[in-house]
Amino acid sequence: MYSVEVADIVNNVWQSLLEFDITLIDEPEPVSRSQWALTGCIQITGAWRGAITATCGESLGRQIAGAMMGLSPEDVTREDLSDSIGEIINMVGGNVKALLPSPCQLSLPSVTSGGQFELTVSRAEVVDTLHFQSLGFPIVLQVLHERSATEG
Amino acid sequence: MDQSASNSSESVQKSKTQLRALVVDDSRSMRAILRRALEQCGFEVLEAVNGRDAVERLAMMRIPDLALVDWNMPEMTGIEFVIAIRSDKNYNAMRIVMVTTETEMEQVERALKAGANEYVMKPFTREVLVDKLTLLGLGDQLP
Numbered sequence: 001m002y003s004v005e006v007a008d009i010v011n012n013v014w015q016s017l018l019e020f021d022i023t024l025i026d027e028p029e030p031v032s033r034s035q036w037a038l039t040g041c042i043q044i045t046g047a048w049r050g051a052i053t054a055t056c057g058e059s060l061g062r063q064i065a066g067a068m069m070g071l072s073p074e075d076v077t078r079e080d081l082s083d084s085i086g087e088i089i090n091m092v093g094g095n096v097k098a099l100l101p102s103p104c105q106l107s108l109p110s111v112t113s114g115g116q117f118e119l120t121v122s123r124a125e126v127v128d129t130l131h132f133q134s135l136g137f138p139i140v141l142q143v144l145h146e147r148s149a150t151e152g
Numbered sequence: 153m154d155q156s157a158s159n160s161s162e163s164v165q166k167s168k169t170q171l172r173a174l175v176v177d178d179s180r181s182m183r184a185i186l187r188r189a190l191e192q193c194g195f196e197v198l199e200a201v202n203g204r205d206a207v208e209r210l211a212m213m214r215i216p217d218l219a220l221v222d223w224n225m226p227e228m229t230g231i232e233f234v235i236a237i238r239s240d241k242n243y244n245a246m247r248i249v250m251v252t253t254e255t256e257m258e259q260v261e262r263a264l265k266a267g268a269n270e271y272v273m274k275p276f277t278r279e280v281l282v283d284k285l286t287l288l289g290l291g292d293q294l295p
Binding site: 012013016017065068069070079080083084086087090091093094095097098106108 | 178179180181182184185188224226252253255274275276277
């Protein structure tokens with residue numbers, strides 16, 4: 001779907017809010033699932049149904065939360081991490097929503113964290129995966145679309 | 153009385169009265185961002201975690217000059233908060249700025265119609281926030 005527009009939105013969130021760089025990359029370094037990771041998810045319902053997720057490791061999560069909370073990364077708590085990633089995906093989702101057919105509604109963001117977890121959104125499939133790098137760490141953004149019964 | 157002396161006296165008087173802002177957002181990270189930006193602008197900042205919490209806190213405090221209100225919150229949303237507050241004329245002077253990811257103009261128009269004075273789209277820079285505060289006449293004390 002709107003890969004270029006979504007990448008622009010992510011870049012805008014990083015520049016405006018976090019004030020550090022983020023780069024879209026072609027040859028991604030995967031976010032290790034064997035280590036502790038963090039996934040923020042926001043669901044979209046209405047004329048377009050699906051979800052947007054963002055997954056990063058603890059190191060980048062701490063940098064993001066530190067920038068948002070005004071703390072040094074080592075002083076960030078797990079609660080700060082979840083809240084910050086939730087707000088980031090809320091912001092990305094809110095701006096992506098403007099690209100989608102109207103009317104659509106956003107859920108409140110949810111955040112899952114831990115090691116070796118797999119997040120699935122019921123009846124939805126991944127239609128776009130964008131790999132970014134920020135401060136030397138990977139972050140992956142995925143767009144999931146729920147096909148309607150008529151779409152098969 | 154000399155007009156310039158009068159203006160100067162008014163501005164000294166104003167600078168002695170610290171403006172107060174209520175930040176209403178369920179996200180602590182967003183509250184932290186808004187708190188920093190507003191404190192840099194010279195505001196005393198108070199916080200509430202959703203619309204219902206804000207209504208309850210407002211009932212127990214001196215009315216702030218400004219409320220910055222998120223849209224999408226549990227228990228009571230931003231738009232529900234605006235409708236509730238604007239039904240009470242005691243809060244007529246409190247400026248309300250919606251801080252929202254709702255980029256569609258019809259949603260913004262709904263908030264303005266309900267009584268919000270301005271809106272800021274997330275993500276925003278401090279400069280954007282300062283511009284909005286200036287538009288609302290709250291820019292006098294900004295550094």
